[in-house]
Amino acid sequence: MKTLSYFIYALIIIAILTSCNYKDEYEKSEENLNERTLNEMSNVKMNQINAKQIDNINAHENTSIRFSPFTAKEIMDIPGVSHSYVILTNRNAYVSLVLDHTATGTFGKGNIHEQDNTGESNGVYNGKTGSPYASPKNLVTDTNSNFTLKDENNISSRLKQKVVMEVKKLNPKVEEIYVSANRAFVNQLNVYAQKTWRGNSLKPYVKEFNESVKVYFSNHSQN
Structure with missing residues (x-):
């Protein structure tokens, strides 16, 4: 015994x-976005020099825009990111994120995403209306989609920093890097992407894009 x-x-x-x-x-591990060591906090502050996000609308006076599929692909390999579009301009990089649950702590300030996934298990796209259809213009919607956040400051700081560092590594000449998981921003870039796939130039949309990013990034900071 x-x-x-x-x-x-x-x-x-x-x-x-x-x-x-x-x-x-x-x-x-890379799948944990909750824990942040003192060294990581220091790295965040140091890398703000390379990815400084300032409240200056003149920073968004871009003269050209183009997609960077390779950068987007690398960002989509980061745990917590379901989809990404990356637009490079003559000076900046703009990153849209769609988030998922492949990492913990994706949402920096709680589970505050914009999606209501009620009805998803029943094959119903929109649990509110019962409709099985979605607009092809929208990569994400407010129902039965992966996750978006209206305010980019609610993205996990650690996740955002991983994205910033990846963009800077692949595009060292960019001056500023802006990251958002805003649903409207994601869908706007999705429309531009479809036009690019059809062989259309994005030059006619530069002014529209500049006006949009001034709104999306008018009041923000990198945590």
Whole structure:
């Protein structure tokens, strides 16, 4: 009986140690956006120099816009990101994000996304109207979609910083990097993307784009 007790005790200790090791490994993993070490906080502040987001509408006087599919692809490899569009201008980079649950802590200030996914399990696209249809212009909507956040400041700071650093690494000449998970912004870029796929130039939309980003990024800061 004594031997059995020792054996059970040993199993409990092993289980506790295994659990602690798993927790430690997970907290250090790319899938965890909740935990932020002091070094990571310092890196965030240091990288603001390279991705400074300032309340200056003149920063958005872009003269050209183009998509960067390669940059977007790399961002979509980051846990927590379902989809991304990246537009490069003559000076800036603009990133739209659609978020998912492949990482914890994606939402920086709680579960405040814009989507109501009621009815999704029943094959109904819109749980409010019962409609199974969606507009092709919209990559995301307010029902049965992956997640968007109206205010970009509500994106996890750690996730945003991962995105900023990836964009800067791939496009070192950009002056400013702006990141948003705003649903209207995502869908606007989706419309531009469809025009690009059809072979249409985005030059006629530069003014419209500039006016939009002045609104989306008029009051923001990188946490």
